[in-house]
Amino acid sequence: MNDERLGFHFDVDGTNFTSAGQASVEVKKNLRQIGISPEIIRKVSIAMYEGEINMVIHAGGGTADVYVSENCVEIVLRDEGPGIANVDLAMQEGFSTAPDNIRSLGFGAGMGLPNMKRYTDEMKIETQLGKGTCITMRVFF
């Protein structure tokens, strides 16, 4: 851990789909205030938003930490959900285990994880069935 990094911490409420995305909105505001470029902000906030939605749909919520260092913005999403059974499959566009009611809300098309990868420069998924998932993403300046 680099102590000089600027960090933001959020708890993601897993019980309320309506409020999902609030942390991403806050991050967007915070990054704008400290003068990060709009293109970087856009990538970070979209990737984090997809992650937040995933945590609400699949894992009953979790935590989100965003760190700003000299060369990148790092997003760490942690949950204690069921874990991802097959990461390769989950990374395929169109593969989804989301229930039908989520699709009627405009999500669950199997684009979440692929989108997170698309908008970030690095993405690492650590997952354990029955224990949870930790996703670390980096967007470089």
Next chain:
Amino acid sequence: MKINVIKELLEGRVLCGEDHLDRDVYSACGSDMMSDVLAYVKDQAVLLTGLVNSQVIRTAEMMDMVCIVFVRSKQPTKEMIELADECGMVMLTTDLRMYEACGRLFTNGLTGYGESHE
């Protein structure tokens, strides 16, 4: 195209953002699937959708969009209108269906250019 022209072409009603109707926008997209909007949309300022929930506004906000048009007479809740208003967005609703609404805007010069097709 001014948002005001969009309102005229779609015979729309303004739900919030009346003060921003003179803003210029250069492209638009139409979708009910927010995951697709997040995946494929780039630099579009207007979202036409038949989906009504707060994630529509959050998605538009993430994509830096400035105007949301609800098709098929969809009516967002008071909370959604307040959320969009806080974000400085214009929100319209039209009785037109998605195909007709997109067609009218496209044939009048508001294209969907800017989508990423890598």
